[in-house]
Amino acid sequence: MQTRNIMIVGVGGQGTLIASRILGGIAVTAGYDVKVSEVHGMAQRGGSVVTFVRYGDKVEEPIVEEGCADVLIAFERLEAKRYAHFLKKDGVLIVNDTRIDPMPVVIGAAEYPENIIEDIEKNHTVYRADATAIAMELGNPRCFNVVILGMAARHMDYKVEDWYDIIERTVKPATVGVNKRAFDAGYNLK
Amino acid sequence: MGEKKLMLGNEAIARGLWEAGVKVASAYPGTPSTEISENLVQYKDDLYCEWAPNEKVAAEVAFGASVAGVRSFACMKMVGYNVAADPVYSAAYSGVGRGMVLTVADDPGLYSSQNEQDTRAVSRAAQIPVLEPSDSQEAKDFTKLAYEISEKYDKPVVVRTTTRLAHSQGIVELCDREEIEDKVYETNIAKNVMLPANAIKRHVIVEEMMEKLSEDACSMDINRMEIRDTKVGFITSGIPYLYIREAMPEASTLKLGLVHPLPRKLIEEFASKVDRVIVFEELMPVIEEQVKSWGIECDGKNIFTKIGEYSANMIRERVLGQKLDITPETNVPNRPPILCPGCPHRSTFWALKRLKLHVAGDIGCYTLGAVAPLSTIETCLCMGSSISSLHGMGKAKGEDYIKNWVSVIGDSTFMHTGVNSLMNMVYNQSHGTVIILDNRITAMTGHQDNPATGKTLMGETVPAIDFEKFCHGIGIENVFTVNALDQAAMMETIKREVKADHLSVIVAKSPCALIKEARTKKKCVPLPEKCVHCGACTRPGCPALTKNSDGTISIDATMCNGCGLCRQLCRFDAIKEVE
Missing domain, CATH: 3.40.50.970 (Thiamin diphosphate (ThDP)-binding fold, Pyr/PP domains)
Structure with missing residues (x-):
């Protein structure tokens, strides 16, 4: 199989690491060669963060390069805009339709762009949802990342049981139930 | 076949240390090296590991343990290598008892550092051999090999990583721990006390050992000549090797696992087999300058850069001459890291x-x-x-x-x-x-x-x-x-x-x-009826606070930990603390 390129972008602290580990873990279970590239350190303090997941028969580089992503998963709108050029021509964007102001916007040194998703939709297929609100309804706003993964799972060929299994093995035991419900909520979104 | 596991580069190094029978490890945390010690501690029934107050102390602890006769380890980020330089330069002269290995992590692209220094250059100056793995499996294998080289050539050995290797996960096959017998300590003042009269004699041995290692490196498996299409031949190591495999899988490569000292004869042989030699190395032209000094023509920093990380796209553009149709979005405000809410x-x-x-x-x-x-x-x-x-x-x-x-x-x-x-x-x-x-x-x-x-x-x-x-x-x-x-x-x-x-x-x-x-049940809550819209509370930039369009503020309850800074800055009692 040709290598699949998945990218997760967001704001440090949003849970991109866990999401990338779930994606990496499920690919290993399916018998693929896998590489996952993460960001640790300073950027995790509220900065813009990127993780890459690549899987296939044989994976060489651990990163996804500009113009090469099959699926871009964005945990926030501005971050979707920042990394949209990583998408392939027929790449798909899955975006958490939420806004987190970066410090330059907070202090009035820059403006948060308008119509981000509409602009990206001109060139790419976009699936959007306010996953934070969905997760809030489920009782744990922090598991919005798994809602998004549920949406992304629609574009990957793993069985739902395999997703449940890797969620069980990756998240904290106390949050397995709510994370599975979060996955379902994302997976079943229209 | 052993069990296979998805592991961070740093996790794989920790596993390699355990498998190599290491008994003492010391480190000061530094991105991107920290997870080595954090993973090593899971093997604490079989080894001792610690946080040292700084990298110089860590390197000296490893030296002492090695002299005492056990396999030892220290790790640090590249700027920590400067702090450890004093013991490291002289340990290169004294050599080791049992094997002594350091992992030093470079940060091309400056994800979390104050400069882009190159560990290979420092190690060259210190006469320390350097291994450079390309993925998690090699990170484990090379760590183990480093102990063999350390003991055979009587040298501390560096395993150099970069952020991209340290923080990428790949599949690793696990092995069992090798039980290494302690070496019996014997007094050897001429070797272990670097008085001038001793050091001058040791310097001769240092030069001989590095020369011998350079020759032996020509037949080491980790220095691998892969001859494919001979129009272009890349000399490379570490993560950049993978970018070549991605962009030009048909090209010939000389993949170096030992990046100091270099296997000169092997490099000369490789250069004679290809029409054009390109040295593909991130940061300083450490390999390129040596290759050129031997009279071998090559490209390197003339087409690539000393700054930041490399990529496969770089090869597509600068070697294959492809025009990549990629236009980054403009008008995207930066999102720099910030202090956490409640910091x-x-x-x-x-x-x-x-x-x-x-x-x-x-x-x-x-x-x-x-x-x-x-x-x-x-x-x-x-x-x-x-x-x-x-x-x-x-x-x-x-x-x-x-x-x-x-x-x-x-x-x-x-x-x-x-x-x-x-x-x-x-x-x-x-x-x-x-x-x-x-x-x-x-x-x-x-x-x-x-x-x-x-x-x-x-x-x-x-x-x-x-x-x-x-x-x-x-x-x-x-x-x-x-x-x-x-x-x-x-x-x-x-x-x-x-x-x-x-x-x-x-x-x-x-x-x-x-x-x-720091965890409390306290939260700060705005009282909009008392708010005069002065903005004093939002000025320090706490990410939990947002100014509403009517001038009042909202406080994100999931972010706020009740630190009370905003409340103290409000002169109108428009923020209260609740349990």
């Missing part, structure tokens, strides 16, 4: 800003005090430098000049090298004000313990170094511990001490907002 450093910096003081800063989360809206830190060089810089300013311009300055340094950074600088202020009679930002943890690298936290890497509870007693002990009378989150007390203490004609230390104490000691 006690924000409170300290806000007090300093209100007092209009200049700040000599140091290395840690709190370096973000240089970033808007705080913008108070005006200098930051390296670990421990805030205190010595302040002292230098005082000596340059007089003690009155530094009444407008303070130095700030974190608890772990103070233990690392700040203590030496503070002793200098005592000894050479400075009147400056030093603020120790004591958040009870080494926060920036992900919450490691240090000598002031009272916990060790292996989970033991130990006596914590007391900053007040420590400062009194070296002769500083004026030491004040203040709750960092108490704005009024911070303002008053700092204002008083900067004016005083004596050296003072203020311990600004409050736990990092991310550790359990």
